[in-house]
Amino acid sequence: MTSVRPENRPLLALAAEGTRHGSRSHMTCFFRCGNACDQPEPNPTDHVHIRDEIAKAVGRRSFLRGGTITAGALVVGGVVQSGGLAAAATQAPRRPGAPTGHGALRQAAFAPVEPNKRDAFVTAKGFDHDVVIRWGDPVVKGAPEFDAHTQSVASARRQFGYNCDYVGLLPLDEDEALLVVNHEYTDENLMFPTGAYSADDIKRIAIASHGMSVVKLRRHKPAGSWKRAGLGHSRQNRRLHDATVFELTGPVAGDARMRTSADPTGRNVLGTLNNCAGGTTPWGTVLSGEENFNQYFDKGTGLDPRYAAEYARYGINGSGKGWSSVDPRFDLSKEPHEPHRFGWIVEVDPYDPTSTPRKHTMLGRFKHEGANVALAGDGRAVAYLGDDERGDYLYKFVSTGRYDARGTRAARANNLDLLTRGTLYVARLVGDGTEDGVFDGTGTWIPLTTDTQSFVPGMSVADVLLFTRLAADKVAPTKMDRPEDVEPNPVNGKVYAALTNNSNRGTASMPVDEANPLAGSQVRASIGAPLTNASGNRNGYVLEMTPDGGDHAATTFTWDLFLVCGDPAAPETWFGGFDKSKVSPISCPDNVAFDSAGNLWISTDGNVLGSNDGVFRVPVAGPNRGQVQQFCTVPKGAEACGPLIADDDRSLFVAVQHPGEIDGATFENQASTWPHTDAFPRPSVVVAFKSR
Template structure:
């Protein structure tokens, strides 16, 4: 195996490595078009010009709050040269000792067409696109695909994954995955983009949504089982819309005059597993599946503003679904698009249950959603709007979680995300504006840090009742056109907020901010303490200590990603000569030791994407070690990290602008003359746990 030397990554000026073909089908080339957020919300360049007399007080209170849990506040204030600089003790700082869970040999950046893992570990593909999931499903044949077959097979481009233990059955789990998008030239031999067929449309519809499949753990990893819970959810599976948006004039169509039963889910990116055993799936770039014939009359008034804010265009879509089903033609069925862009909750324990779309949690390009439960049972769900200059949100339930798995408890818990308050984040900092110059240079205090407020947008009650907290918006408008309400509220524009995860040991919340090449560009928001670099190619990871059910938080940047040899990067104060380079953080997970694991999407450092472990506390805070890389053209998604097993979703292997299924860049995982197929991979260590 030819590993690339680290010195190849010292000089680079490229953008994200994501190929344009991926952008075309995944997000409708969002990064090649002006960002939909044209609001004039103030940014930190304005906010930091507050009275500096408050600075000492806020710094003191931040340290007090951050110290609760793992005592990392002092380490967070260190500099690259002196990780212990923030300590006021005269004692010598503790020597870094790699924490449990991270004791593996970090792999080097590389461009191999395989999954590369540490020495002493093993791997196996669990399931791939087209593998049978339901009884009677045919064996996958890339040259003989049908929509009917795909409805019984594992879907395409798996992103999020959840691994749920089956009670009473040792080593049995439910593997629940999202299927984000279709890329037809990597699905169909001889694909003609100017004339897609009805069968190809049917296959694409069936390839999206989610898969629930039982898996069994054995000596050779995980293997799928034809179990009673197995299920495919697709882009036309019936779903129930709940909350203030349900039943409104914004979501009624001729096919559904009640506005409460939606056909399907698609563009499903990340997600989360709830404490009550359901799965939350985020509908992200839903707008790209809607189009209209050339010359379709443009919308006017409020509809035009809403379309623009959500990135909708009256022109043929990339996949041309509107040619086969009028519900995807926004000129004919303008309300259909308003029925997508929600958090979807799926009960994987009941194959006959109808998934629920929660409008109380807002409608935007959800990366996913993850739940934290406070000591009194209040449920807090964090979710990001994954687009340049969009926002971070949380939903706080007004009801408490009920323990148990009885039908009554499950019904109650599946209503928790329908009643409560939706908030959007506004960040601030006392760092003088002159110390945030767009270069990413650390401010004099040694850390990018500040405070924040959760601004209320919508309070939802029983039976779809709601109260707007934003002047000029009804509750129904906030639920369906949340982006516009958040603009009005004055939320802070972020650099693509993707996955949120709360540390189960400390309660601190972490957010992956993937990148934003337009930060600081003419006419766009300038830099601020949480988004400190112009032309942000590599992204950052934000850590905040939240008053979970309340409205205030303290924040700091754990990582400012990129080449460790570059001055504009920061690895939590850890010695940057001893870290693995990380770029474009995407999905997050935690292990039982409290280490943060990060998967990447679009690595701008000329290496394949991968999975990294990061230490959060003490002298090792910011230590970053690469655990694996995925094959050429692929993205690392949906990590699950247990004591003795790591799983990742390998999405879009071989996607490259110059290639197709007929002229492949990759043939992983089959090898030989095989087809590149998105897959789930398990990694484990014989005779031992991960990283110990």
């Protein structure tokens, strides 16, 4: 390992100004997404698509019809216990690892965690947590114990990667399961001691620290707690990284625009980058979304003019991380097709550690937050997808084939093929006017392409799937406020989308509409500070969609804004009709999950209300519909990712991403030391459970 003097440490320069995403630090914005919010808006379209009364002054809306109660709901301890729409009968069997019982997280009444700035993982009283696995912990055989001063590419490819995000849990037997986790991005300022590594060594290790991990877990005590099994030597453990081969599937595989010097076939890609959220399929695989992939590519001697419009729509401008100095595939002047090989949904089979992971081109290419699958009434697989950018769109995919539940080898082969053929849609939402006091309306799924026929004039099937954003622009879908996690509720059959925020909402290029109504909100600079006005949608929404006829394959739906997030004291907020004086403040919803009662669990990213981020429980039906209660907060500078309710509702898994990522922090001057096992922070997965 080449040493350099401390003053020559290759720290990356951070932007000093610019609109931040929520309360994110400049560090987070730089390392996670390449300062996406400071760049020109990738979506330049100005199509008019909403027929409604534009929301002019939100004020104190009564939302007269927003708090409906689902017939037949039984409420115990203030939390919905059963019931839901008839659509629930058409849902997929519960995915492996999903809750099926009556655990404490579903039933318990708890005092919500108060907003705080502690450097700790804080749970509601009566609950506790364990750290399951940390950055650098051994994953596969041969992995050394972690030492920040002796990191290498070889060790990074065997250890738990940096900045964990999506969390999935797939059962093996009564006492063991496989944990599957994404590693979204790296923060070189916090990872590397000054003077210990050369600039190129840092880049190589950072590249290897991306990807995914599969780790075997074993039940622990008390009930709901889990620990690692095998300490990195389990046969099922796996580390997917920059040297892992991923197979491309679907119509774009082999396309000339997918071919590179290293892969003249255009069918095999090394690695997966910026993996954000994901989902577990009914057939026991994990889907992972490649999100801000655009930031990894350097300009080199210049951008290929053939792809000027396509690059621009995806935010590919050549302002990369300098990785081309250690790997020429990140030089756009040498390999203009390499970015086309990222931005896909990845499918991994955790049960088969020898299987080749795949990138499914049939699900379109954009900044995927993740993918979550339900089954239509006729057994077709339906995947819901969000494109995480200001002013981008909601999508769904409906397979041609049908899910086979027989459990045979032939059935599994059939199911593993479901995401390779079907129809890709984009959503248009229409408001019905705000005279009724409710932000709601109807929606249509507009077909973009099947695997054999494009519905977008002037674009082939491969064009639509490779440049999905440009294809969608042509059919005038609804520009949303950063659609992130989109997930079907297995109990009531509705679909919930986290719309994190949009500081540009209300500008000339992004006017308000009924689905995105706020051009201003009220926020707090710190805990206890007075509310102040801020432009744009600073706190985000949770969108609730109901497929017509209760069938996920339907091409029409109704919708409402279930939550208009923010401080309950702010007049624009709305909590499903629940009493605003009895809810927790919530800001910047990011990921969603459900327990076996159908209660919604929300994790946040970029809270602007003066507190650390956290995870919240919210009933979606019954008299407590909309009762937002904060269950936990994460440490200083961190984001709450996941979350996952598992083990018969006894376990809440949370990925604590980028603890201590606060402006000015360095390896020698850390803003956090969580989980307090070292003098520096380590992104980690934790599991929360009921105390003894």
